[in-house]
Amino acid sequence: MPMRSMWKGAVSFGLVSIPVNLYVATESRSVTFHQVHAEDGGRVQTKRVCSVDGAEVPYHDIAxxxxxxxxxxxxxxxxxxxxxxxxxTxxxxxLEFVPLEAVDPIYFDKTYFLEPQKGGIKPYLLLRDALHKSxxxxxxxxxxxxxxxxxxxxxxxxxxxxxTMLWPDEVRAPxxxxxREDAPPVRDAELAMAGSLIDSMSDEVFDPRQYQDTYRLQLEALIDRKVAGKEAVTPPTADDTGGTVIDLMSALTASIEASRRTREGSGAEPTTAPAAKKAPVAKAAATKAAAKKTPAAKKTPATKAASTKAPATKAAASKKAAATQA
Structure with a gap:
């Protein structure tokens, strides 16, 4: 289905004017529903009724x-x-030009394509290429x-x-x-392990095609079953682990192992925690953490300081780090 222009105007920067057409760039793939009578499937209609006199109001009288x-x-x-x-209008x-990373994504609203009108192709390409280069x-x-x-x-x-973007006063402050309260301290070992987990799950590029809307696919399959006269199938209930208090280091270690198994199973090259290219800061932290936990680095001042802070968890941390590196 061809796209239909929803707005015509011009992009103006300096004394340059580019006539353009505006098109909605995204579309919703959500499954839509109508309100119906459960007994016979008849559509439920909504009437516009005035709350003062109770009369139905025709559309041309609505302000x-x-x-x-x-x-x-x-x-x-x-x-x-x-x-x-x-x-x-x-x-x-x-108004100005800024680096993309200077704009927080929380301000983004909707996205549209711009198409040059006749006679506007050259200045359109000029602005496009200049933005790309800068x-x-x-x-x-x-x-x-x-x-x-x-x-x-x-x-x-x-x-x-x-x-389009939200205005600053439309973004609520958390x-x-x-x-406002005193937060529990995050230990260096926990931060380094979290960095290792991020490294193990990192990719050089983002490819959204590897993900899918599983709820919509299940919903469409359910509708197909109902059309075919079959009953809905209730899946087994998953164990609810919400609210369960777990050991943070154990969870991080298990997550790194699970990420590594997933990458190896999918044929992707496994990313070891210290070798990630995208996050040099996290890499250094992970390397430092590994030095703290390996037996060879037992005598370093960093390991000694970590041992002084948490003597009860030194053996457990060393055991987990060894398991992670294996």
């Missing part, structure tokens, strides 16, 4: 209302909205569906894409008790 803090309802019509001035106004993204403003948003212009698959 938008905003309820204030004191309960007053302010009614806004299409004429009211037409009086608002939004300068970026038909333009993507570039490694930067463009921060811009755009108005879609009567709402102005911050946006990012970047390059994806040889195409310019626009990602307010949790544990952030």
């Amino acid at each position: 938008k209302g905003h309820e204030t803090a004191d309960g007053t309802v302010v009614v806004l019509t299409d004429e009211d909205f037409a009086t608002l001035q939004v300068p970026s 038909k333009a993507v106004d570039v 490694g930067h993204v463009a921060v811009a403003k755009i108005a879609l569906r009567q709402r102005e948003s911050l946006a990012l212009l970047r390059v994806h698959a040889d195409c310019l894409v626009l990602s 307010d949790f008790a544990f952030l």
Whole structure:
């Protein structure tokens, strides 16, 4: 099915203007449902009824209302909205250029493809190639569906894409008790082991095609069974380990071993914890931790300090480290 443009305008940076068409870049593959009567499958309809006089309201009589803090309802019509001035209605106004890593992904909202209109191909390619070469993204403003948003212009698959962003006051600040309380200390050995686990599960590139929506696949299979007149099959209940208190070092060690077995079983080259290329800091920490735990490094000052901190766990930690390296 061909994509349909949902917005036409121009990308403006400096004195350069690029006429473009905007297309939604993503689509939902979720299985959709309707509300139906369980006895006969009939669709359940929703009527628009006024809460004041109880009458059904036709669509052309419906306006938008905003309820204030004191309960007053302010009614806004299409004429009211037409009086608002939004300068970026038909333009993507570039404000500045920044490195992509300078923008926290929590601000990202929706993504759109940009296609150059006739006569805009050359400046489009110029901006695309300049962004690619600089490694930067463009921060811009755009108005879609009567709402102005911050946006990012970047390059994806040889195409310019626009990602709308949330405004800073739309991102909530985390307010949790544990952030204000004295947290239990994380030991150096635990941090090094966690770094080793990250290294053992690391890849050089991200390939989303290796993952799938297992819930949607099960849901589609269930619908197929119902269409074929078969009953739903209840899977065996998995053991619930939620809330179970476990030894952190044991869990990390077991996780590293499980990750190694998974990589070996899939034919991927196993990644040893100290040899990871992507995280030199974690690599150094893991190497240091290994030096602390191996018998050959028993007499080093680092090992001595670790032993002084946790004499009761020295033997267990050495045993686990040996098992991890084997």
